[in-house]
Amino acid sequence: MKKSLLYVLTFILLFIAGCSSSGTAGQDSITIAWLPNESGTDLTDTRDEIGRMIEEKTGAEVTHQTTTDYIVAIEAIANGNADMAYLGAQGYIEAKNKNDQVLPLVVPSGESGTLDDAIYYSWLAVEIENADEYKNGDEFAIDNIQGKRFSFVSNSSTSGFRVPSTGIVDYFSEQPGFEDVTADDLLEGGDNHFFSDVLYGGSHQGSAVNLLSGNVDVAAFCDTCVNNYVELIEGEENRPGAIYKVREDAAEPFNTVTGKEFILISVTPVLNAPFVINGDNINEEMQAELLEVMTSDEVANNEKIFVPEDSDFSGLFSKTADERLVDVEDAWFNPIRELSN
Template sequence: MKKSLLKSALLVSMSALTIFAAGCSSKTEGATTGKSADDKITIAWLPNESGADLEAARTEIGKEIEAATGKKVEHKTTTDYIVAIEAIANGNADMAFLGAQGYIEAHNKNEKVLPLAVPSGESGTLDDAVYYSWLAVNKGDASKYKDGNKFSLGHISGKKFSFVSNSSTSGFKVPSTGIVDYFSKKGDYKDLKAEDLQEGGKDKFFSEVLYGGSHQGSAVNLLTGKADIAAFCDTCVNNYVELANGDENRPGAVYKVKKDAAEPFNTLPGKEFELISVTPVLNAPFVVNTKEINEEDQKKILELLTSDKIAGNEKVFVPADSKFSGLFSKKSGKESLLKVEDKFFDPIRELSK
């Protein structure tokens, strides 16, 4: 996807609301191309992928990497975005699965952190390698956020709002940019900045601001009434909810918590929410600290991740009709993992300019 087109989609779609759419290291210092003496690879996972329901999926990927490299894989699960980002940046983890913003922050801390691969789109290419950032409200409240028949951001000020983490791409970076872009054109908020959205209170843009810590946590903030509006993404809640009405990833779509949903949705079966905004976001990469993993192992891991073996592994790319809780669910086309370069994430960098 061309940079200019994606940036336009990221910014304009939020404004118009019409786009349908992981301790210090004890390893011996090695060369800048990666260390070769280690017999272990540690993978850091964001809170979204650290839950017990995804343990089998993490294990499957680890097992495949062990087979490819001959090295033991250990998983570093986290409850905070910053822990995962710091872990890969400071060498406490060798690999990580991060969102685009998380990768950029890790790379800024340590330029030896580089992306390996991202999941493609349904086409099997990078052209549609996106997922979706949602703004959602509880079922029955959607009419409060409309001008006529169209949803509008103009009604969200003064509300209780839940983000994921300020290091989240789709759970903070993209929605906050869209909100600022929209309101900066309005007289009362012409000087609004993303930083102004991080805290709520009297005389603040939002009356209260919460952070779910994960996309699942942000959604739960909404469904339990702690927030009026919540930002979270489609891929992180796919295992817990199902479409109840409307078209997937379109404003106006209603989703319902599955009756057998795992934690943290297990106490919320049947609860419904409606989308008022949908924005495409660049897919999340597997990243590697190139100072911690030598070139030979980097090559082996990349070849594995981008292989037909992984693309056809139903515990990695999970078929739409499967009940297995995986990282990449609802496979419907030619989805696979593709090699990616740092510049692929420039459109997300541009959101900070």
């Protein structure tokens, strides 16, 4: 009887010890996958700060999975190798198509602190010396991009492929001789193709460098992914005709093109990118804790995550007014989903 009682007490103590070493929601660890755009060393401190705040709230140890390919991050969250990920809207949709338990958690808001203005911008840019080639009178136009060397980010990128390719197709399908053009026609370049050559930067930063290093004539990339490397020197931010210059102290990969200038010829608003979770890995209690910490004032006011305008820190989001992370439902992404239909 004494031995049986001892075994029972030992089991109970081991059970309690096991529970005490787990997160408050019963999960020991959380792996966060990051797209190539957010995997650089310039954002290490921001990634670590997000991880630290999650650890403090949940008790689970956070590991960051940086990547050099969109597909790696998308597959990681879809197949459960990652528990959480920061993806573009298109990447989220692709991951959810693979696994319906991939769920949106939060997105960064706009200046209002709500979803009403939760947008960023997809750019088509050219080198400053070639700007006049892409004008129709005094206005910028995309008519002359056909036949040029073009850089996308990845065909899984929202603002680096899905949105610009849709815009190009919508515009040219109304022009004589291009009525049947599709997004698939833009994937590769060469003779009898829409573009003479097509490159993929692998990240928004890489696509911009493709342009500034002279490898292509036109490039698609977004504002938020290059803000840490460039500065507006003329025109209105996020408007055709705006001229940007690479900072002299820009980190990799822009350190090879410092001082280079480019001009925007087309600008399209895009729905902000979500943090998503794998519902097969993250139970409902942990989901609630993650939502609570990510939408907290502590995160919104953390200057390593939401960086003030006058700061030299390279962070993930900018703080100009009431920006914060806000919860979001799947249906909010339907406008991006419909671009594929």
